[in-house]
Amino acid sequence: MNSPRLAPAATVMTHRAGDVLYATGQPLSPHPQTLLDHLDAWACDAPDRVFLAERDGDAWRTVGYAAARERVHAIARRLLQDGASVGTTLLLIDGNSIAHALLSLAAMAVGVIVIPVSPVHLHSAQGLARIASIAQRVRPALAYMADAVVSRPSLGEADACRWLSPEMLSGTETTQDAVGGLHALFLERRARIGGDTWAKFLLTSGSTGLPKIVIHTQHMLCAQQQQMAQLWQFLNDSPPVLCDWLPWNHTSGGNNSFNMTLRNGGTLFIDEGRPTLRDIGQSVRNLREVSPTWYTNVPLGYAALLPYLEADAFFAEAFFRRLDLLVYGGAPLPADLWRRMNALCRRSTGHAARWASGWGLTETTSTSAITHFETAGTGEIGVPLPGMSFRLSPRRGLYAVAVKGPNVTPGYLGDEERTREAFDDEGFFRTGDLVSFVDPANPDAGLRYEGRSSDEFKLASGIWVVPGRIKADLPSHTGPLVQDVVVAGPGRLQLVVFLWLNTELARRDFEGSADESGQGTDSGALLCFLEEAVAAYNAVHTGSSESIARACVLLEPPSAAFGELTDKGTINQRRFLSRRADVVEAQYMHAAGQAGVVGFAVGESRTPHPVAAC
Incomplete structure (x- = not known):
């Protein structure tokens, strides 16, 4: 396993x-102002290097940097x-x-603002x-919609927009005269794109109401990548190789993984x-073939990979062989998962895995802080980016965090009130998070x-x-x-507490004789495990303010x-x-009748589930 070059902590x-006021001692270095500058540079410096690859049956369909720039220019002219x-x-x-x-990239090259939306939304009312x-x-x-099988969705009053065809992305133009005239117009438009140009809109999770539409400028996108490269210095040593599923309509995949590659x-x-x-x-199939140098996932993703890595030494060797960092986000990494991944890495490479994590929001172009040093455990988010x-701001033993920097959004589209509320009089963005x-x-x-400040509450005793x-x-x-x-x-x-289980892991790890619904999960063993886990937590x-009376x-x-x-898969606690006030009340009645006992119950089910009633 490589020893990645990292900046000293200061x-x-x-x-x-x-x-x-807390900052990294290293100032931000000069950097290009648009993503198109990076594409132009690599098309010249490494024209044949593969930029993007996607599955095409048993093979990979690829596009190199020079070919990508040529196609981006052609699509922009169209x-x-x-x-x-x-x-x-552009929706x-x-x-x-x-x-x-x-x-x-073609849209951004001519000043068209992109708002990416998951195609999953096409399949439900x-x-x-x-x-x-x-x-x-x-x-x-x-x-633009890639799925030709599904009918185009109704856009209401916006139905008059022009739908682009997949054939348009081939980049073929009508006549040579048209190409010449359009190319001159393209060059004029491209020259007007700068750091302050709006590049894309991304939606927030909507955890506190209607999702906000976050403005992203070209400078935000480029500054964040420069910031990260100054702390994760190995990114400047050799081109990273990623094998990544994180969706581009969310900030981590679209602003971090993709832009890091470019x-x-x-x-x-x-x-x-x-x-x-x-x-x-x-x-698993893709990672066997790719052997990434930089890999990021959510804890649930690492948990899903772990059995395959433990069962197949060849896969584990391919996965860990040239990794610089394993990165996680979205939730703390369970200690057992951390330990087992480290053991696998040691067997494959002789070294423990080198982990990194970070913290940020859609409004901060994904990342505001990262770990670029050895960490003592999960849950750490590191230091501010350059x-x-x-x-x-002190808040009951914790700190409410507000941030300022070149990767922070100028505001929310069409929402002056929430934009004004989001910033203080010094221009710091109020994140609503606690650290x-x-x-x-x-x-x-x-x-x-430490969590969201909006989730805090008082017990009847007055304790927060x-x-x-x-x-x-x-x-x-x-x-x-x-x-x-x-x-x-x-x-x-x-x-x-209410526990949302990974039902697939419940089926896999607690599979027993089928219950009355035929779903085959040993609910007794499952709930016994959870009861012991909560008892260990309470110990x-x-x-x-922390002890759990009932789960x-x-x-x-x-x-x-x-x-x-929410849209990114997190729970809107309030x-x-x-919505489930009746279920909450029922659990408090159980807790009152069994003082001091950790009990497990099941809420009223409206849909089938592999966990049977106690």
């Missing part, structure tokens, strides 16, 4: 009027031929693909309504797999994520509860079986249709507790 702290103008919006309904990438809602707010002049002249193998038992086999400043110092005596050790701490610590006892946790207790004397969390295993998973589940 932070600067300033105390001011009760707050702490957009101009179709009347595309600066500042109009791009497609999964990760070469066509998606080239169309997106709620999804189609979401697409129509997005179109109503952004009023796209252009739209900024550093790397190669991105588009993984059509997903971290589910049904689709993980596709990821050029950023964090304002940490703590890993080692208060050593700021270079970085920060730990920080649900983020429980959500981070409980999975270290349950492992990846518990996918998420909702904490109830405002105005109560005790805490009750080290004895205070009323309820969810039969009905959180619903996106009813707003319980919406969840409000």
